[in-house]
Amino acid sequence: MAEMDTSSGGGHKKGPGVKKSKKLSTRVDLTPMVDLGFLLITFFIFTTTMSQPTAMKLFLPKDTDKPEEQNKVKASGALTLLLGKNDQIYYYEGELAPDASNFKTTSFKEIRKVILDKKRATDEKDFVVVIKPDNDATYKNTVDILDEMTINDVKRYAMVDISPVEYSLVQRTEQAGGVK
Amino acid sequence: MTAMCDVAFLLLSFFILTTKFKPPDALSVTTPKSVSTQILKTKNSVLITLDKDGKAYFSVSDENGPEKADIIDYVDQQKSLGLTDAEKSAFKRSGAYVSTPFNQLKSYLQLNSDQMKNFKAPGIPVTDTLNNEMQMWLRAAADAFQGKTMSVFLKGDNLAKYPSLKGIIDALKKNDIMKFSMITDPEGVPPGTELAKKVEAKGRAVTDQ
Numbered sequence: 001m002a003e004m005d006t007s008s009g010g011g012h013k014k015g016p017g018v019k020k021s022k023k024l025s026t027r028v029d030l031t032p033m034v035d036l037g038f039l040l041i042t043f044f045i046f047t048t049t050m051s052q053p054t055a056m057k058l059f060l061p062k063d064t065d066k067p068e069e070q071n072k073v074k075a076s077g078a079l080t081l082l083l084g085k086n087d088q089i090y091y092y093e094g095e096l097a098p099d100a101s102n103f104k105t106t107s108f109k110e111i112r113k114v115i116l117d118k119k120r121a122t123d124e125k126d127f128v129v130v131i132k133p134d135n136d137a138t139y140k141n142t143v144d145i146l147d148e149m150t151i152n153d154v155k156r157y158a159m160v161d162i163s164p165v166e167y168s169l170v171q172r173t174e175q176a177g178g179v180k
Numbered sequence: 181m182t183a184m185c186d187v188a189f190l191l192l193s194f195f196i197l198t199t200k201f202k203p204p205d206a207l208s209v210t211t212p213k214s215v216s217t218q219i220l221k222t223k224n225s226v227l228i229t230l231d232k233d234g235k236a237y238f239s240v241s242d243e244n245g246p247e248k249a250d251i252i253d254y255v256d257q258q259k260s261l262g263l264t265d266a267e268k269s270a271f272k273r274s275g276a277y278v279s280t281p282f283n284q285l286k287s288y289l290q291l292n293s294d295q296m297k298n299f300k301a302p303g304i305p306v307t308d309t310l311n312n313e314m315q316m317w318l319r320a321a322a323d324a325f326q327g328k329t330m331s332v333f334l335k336g337d338n339l340a341k342y343p344s345l346k347g348i349i350d351a352l353k354k355n356d357i358m359k360f361s362m363i364t365d366p367e368g369v370p371p372g373t374e375l376a377k378k379v380e381a382k383g384r385a386v387t388d389q
Contacts, residue, residue: 034185053211053363054214054219054364054365055216055218055361055363056216056362056363057216057361058361058362060357060358060359112370133346134342135341139337139341139342143212143364144214147213147214147367150214151215161346
């Protein structure tokens with residue numbers, strides 16, 4: 001690549017007294033340049049941010065005290081998810097039984113199945129997911145569960161405050177399960 | 181050798197040209213991931229940040245200088261803080277954010293930009309229902325952005341606890357801002373789910389609605 005034709009063209013023979021001059025090679029050693037090139041490539045590969053942050057929209061319902069403006073939720077079609085400590089999810093279908101027999105524990109990995117099962121089992125117009133993050137749930141949990149709603153195409157979902165009964169139940173379950 | 185060298189430099193120039201340096205963030209926040217594909221716009225926007233301790237920060241897009249001035253004037257009047265012009269201009273500085281309760285706001289705005297970086301912010305009180313100061317900031321913002329569509333962005337850290345988020349949602353609701361966006365990092369749609377089927381059927385952008 002980087003070389004010049006240094007041969008003295010023609011090719012006539014030099015006279016007997018003329019010393020043969022040593023031909024200097026004009027080849028340049030490219031290795032350091034290539035090294036530097038790759039170094040820079042790695043630098044730019046690591047620093048480049050290909051992914052731009054995205055925005056996830058959330059619409060809030062208006063708080064209302066008038067019963068005629070409130071959305072009625074059929075208890076049988078409701079799935080209530082309680083977000084607890086350490087990425088735990090507790091859930092129950094319909095209304096919470098007084099003895100808490102339908103109160104179950106799951107995780108973010110398995111929640112999709114729970115939602116889909118419930119969705120399949122109920123009439124579409126009755127199906128609603130109620131999300132209740134408790135005070136130990138993180139922002140990530142909340143976003144993840146809202147994302148899960150989009151992923152599973154849940155049309156109706158609401159974020160509601162946790163009730164004291166549910167909160168104490170969650171805490172008791174956490175203590176029993178040794179979740180710190 | 182020559183060919184490899186060519187390829188290497190081609191790649192090099194590609195990365196040099198495509199790279200976009202992130203503006204240095206004053207706050208380090210690791211946002212959660214979501215399947216949302218909407219790219220965020222910064223014009224006419226108000227950004228609420230939640231750091232990993234659940235402290236709230238309030239800032240306005242740098243493209244909206246006049247609104248920033250209106251907001252700080254409004255807050256100054258409502259809370260009779262007696263801010264001077266110099267203190268107000270500290271709020272208007274590019275990249276400035278507020279992270280203190282109103283009673284510390286004056287002294288906070290007196291700091292120079294270096295001191296502000298090292299300032300240990302107490303955060304805007306949001307978890308207290310009676311004294312939710314984010315409400316006032318949002319009211320000021322809603323007032324300043326009148327006639328324009330203001331978009332509210334929430335950038336929360338993975339580890340922030342829910343009560344702070346709830347405090348912010350409450351503040352938004354009180355101001356009748358029923359729509360806001362949460363800033364997330366993009367993530368692939370899990371295969372086999374309903375959303376994946378929708379995406380296949382309609383192409384991208386179904387999550388944008």
